[in-house]
Amino acid sequence: MKQRVKSLASRDNPHFKALKKICHNGHARRAAGIIVLDGMHLVESYTESCLRLGSRLEEIVIADSAQDKPEVARYLAVLPANVPVTVLADRLFDELALVRSPSGILALATRPSCPTAPDAASDAVLLDGIQDPGNVGSILRSAAAAGFSQALLTADCAQAWSPKVLRAAMGAHFLLSIHENVDLCAFINRYCGRTLATMLNAASYPLFSTDGFDGIDLAQSMRPIAWVFGNEGQGIRPAVAACVSCCVRIPMPGAAESLNVAAAAAICLFETVRQRGWASPQRVP
Amino acid sequence: MKQRVKSLASRDNPHFKALKKICHNGHARRAAGIIVLDGMHLVESYTESCLRLGSRLEEIVIADSAQDKPEVARYLAVLPANVPVTVLADRLFDELALVRSPSGILALATRPSCPTAPDAASDAVLLDGIQDPGNVGSILRSAAAAGFSQALLTADCAQAWSPKVLRAAMGAHFLLSIHENVDLCAFINRYCGRTLATMLNAASYPLFSTDGFDGIDLAQSMRPIAWVFGNEGQGIRPAVAACVSCCVRIPMPGAAESLNVAAAAAICLFETVRQRGWASPQRVP
Numbered sequence: 001m002k003q004r005v006k007s008l009a010s011r012d013n014p015h016f017k018a019l020k021k022i023c024h025n026g027h028a029r030r031a032a033g034i035i036v037l038d039g040m041h042l043v044e045s046y047t048e049s050c051l052r053l054g055s056r057l058e059e060i061v062i063a064d065s066a067q068d069k070p071e072v073a074r075y076l077a078v079l080p081a082n083v084p085v086t087v088l089a090d091r092l093f094d095e096l097a098l099v100r101s102p103s104g105i106l107a108l109a110t111r112p113s114c115p116t117a118p119d120a121a122s123d124a125v126l127l128d129g130i131q132d133p134g135n136v137g138s139i140l141r142s143a144a145a146a147g148f149s150q151a152l153l154t155a156d157c158a159q160a161w162s163p164k165v166l167r168a169a170m171g172a173h174f175l176l177s178i179h180e181n182v183d184l185c186a187f188i189n190r191y192c193g194r195t196l197a198t199m200l201n202a203a204s205y206p207l208f209s210t211d212g213f214d215g216i217d218l219a220q221s222m223r224p225i226a227w228v229f230g231n232e233g234q235g236i237r238p239a240v241a242a243c244v245s246c247c248v249r250i251p252m253p254g255a256a257e258s259l260n261v262a263a264a265a266a267i268c269l270f271e272t273v274r275q276r277g278w279a280s281p282q283r284v285p
Numbered sequence: 286m287k288q289r290v291k292s293l294a295s296r297d298n299p300h301f302k303a304l305k306k307i308c309h310n311g312h313a314r315r316a317a318g319i320i321v322l323d324g325m326h327l328v329e330s331y332t333e334s335c336l337r338l339g340s341r342l343e344e345i346v347i348a349d350s351a352q353d354k355p356e357v358a359r360y361l362a363v364l365p366a367n368v369p370v371t372v373l374a375d376r377l378f379d380e381l382a383l384v385r386s387p388s389g390i391l392a393l394a395t396r397p398s399c400p401t402a403p404d405a406a407s408d409a410v411l412l413d414g415i416q417d418p419g420n421v422g423s424i425l426r427s428a429a430a431a432g433f434s435q436a437l438l439t440a441d442c443a444q445a446w447s448p449k450v451l452r453a454a455m456g457a458h459f460l461l462s463i464h465e466n467v468d469l470c471a472f473i474n475r476y477c478g479r480t481l482a483t484m485l486n487a488a489s490y491p492l493f494s495t496d497g498f499d500g501i502d503l504a505q506s507m508r509p510i511a512w513v514f515g516n517e518g519q520g521i522r523p524a525v526a527a528c529v530s531c532c533v534r535i536p537m538p539g540a541a542e543s544l545n546v547a548a549a550a551a552i553c554l555f556e557t558v559r560q561r562g563w564a565s566p567q568r569v570p
Contacts, residue, residue, distance in 0.1 A: 137545075138547070138548050141541070141543060141548070142544055142548045143539075144543075145537040145541055145542060145544050146538065146539055147538035147539040147540075148539070170543055170545075172541060172543075175540045175541055208559040211562060252430040252558075253432035254429045254430045254433070254460065255432075256426070256455075256456060256457060256460055257430060258429075258430055258455055258457075259426060259427055260423040260426055260455075262547065263427045263547055263551035264551070265548075266549070266551045267552055267555045270552045270556075271555075271559075273536065273537075274494075274556075
């Protein structure tokens with residue numbers, strides 16, 4: 001059975017107009033319950049995980065010139081026949097894609113839902129008002145690489161399933177439980193492990209030992225850890241900072257004590273990996 | 286003496302047109318030797334450093350509604366009287382600014398030049414074809430916070446002095462020697478310390494000890510270190526990887542072995558800080 005392939009070259013085509021709306025309008029995407037995956041790597045990562053995620057591939061969109069790319073041809077060859085494929089003239093495809101050098105493939109899929117509540121006994125990253133989609137995506141990617149299993153986001157974070165966050169996370173969405181619109185204080189209050197907030201505050205505990213100061217023991221009893229990272233400008237909300245177990249600062253010998261939040265998160269998450277000696281993150285029974 | 290303040294409300298004004306060209310056209314900026322600093326933090330960091338940088342403030346541009354902000358008023362009060370100030374109607378200012386929520390202040394300045402050649406005896410970060418301005422800026426910021434003194438960029442990296450890189454680096458430009466269009470192999474071959482390249486390659490040395498594998502000793506004899514970070518998709522060029530002292534991988538226990546390059550750089554730079562025990566980075570005499 002041949003895939004249902006449709007070719008479009010007119011900007012006035014209603015289907016193209018609908019695609020454009022879904023790609024560029026967050027409200028339309030959320031109302032339709034659709035996510036947009038941009039690029040071959042992301043489309044393949046999604047396709048491997050979609051059954052487990054309870055998500056369904058709705059449509060593949062490819063640029064006319066991308067049909068000849070071996071990786072695109074290989075992907076289409078194994079795509080279930082009931083998934084519609086739309087081939088767009090390159091200039092139309094460029095209007096949909098997120099980045100300047102588009103890889104020539106997009107997928108539309110139903111938005112995965114997170115059926116379970118956040119797990120108060122597993123490692124977690126908690127994002128408090130992080131607004132840049134690139135930062136949210138990079139932190140999700142680092143969390144998945146560090147073996148963390150869940151991410152909790154406040155309502156004022158960038159939308160976790162937006163195309164920009166999906167792109168920056170490079171498939172980490174499909175390895176994590178992602179919970180949005182979370183009340184972090186309520187989660188922290190019932191959390192079974194330690195909650196650590198990154199702060200520049202001099203009174204905070206150093207992440208690692210420096211002359212005369214002991215660093216924090218992240219391997220302690222192998223208890224689960226929830227790292228909290230805050231807004232790019234304001235940092236962590238005082239109400240959230242007030243309920244964590246411990247505030248941690250990254251020792252910075254340079255003249256500027258300033259790190260991008262996703263860089264700070266990567267340092268904290270991989271210092272956790274280092275201190276634990278690559279033991280699996282623990283889940284309290 | 287009162288500052289020369291000019292107010293503009295017309296899109297047809299030639300001075301506004303010239304500003305718009307400088308803000309949005311990289312060729313025009315480079316031809317004029319001008320950099321654009323967007324936001325109060327960046328403008329202040331620049332102003333503190335401009336004498337040392339051999340750079341001159343050419344013009345301050347503020348949004349009409351930003352005149353009343355205390356931090357803007359404080360800054361204008363101490364600004365040398367010979368620096369022209371242009372006040373733009375908000376809707377015109379929004380056409381110049383880089384981000385959605387502009388802080389209401391921009392500065393135009395002469396582009397700092399780096400009078401010295403790269404120092405083959407000091408710590409360095411070497412960027413090989415990193416194309417995303419946010420990644421380049423975040424790495425410069427992490428390097429300055431880690432106490433590194435210089436950054437070397439290949440010709441195919443994002444332009445180091447572009448407004449987006451400046452914004453992402455949050456003032457790190459003014460704490461580092463930045464060298465663009467560098468032949469990394471030539472620099473590595475005359476470098477007095479160790480050059481370390483981050484690779485996913487399993488044959489690489491782990492950045493820190495994991496079960497059964499010793500991590501790399503970054504404090505070794507306190508020799509200077511040059512870290513090499515590569516392109517977002519392709520990684521480090523084979524020719525560059527072939528001339529480094531050692532390839533290093535970040536141990537990743539998660540299901541995805543994948544990090545954003547700026548996140549990977551932050552982990553490597555701060556593992557260097559940790560192992561050295563915050564001793565000042567060494568310069569070979």
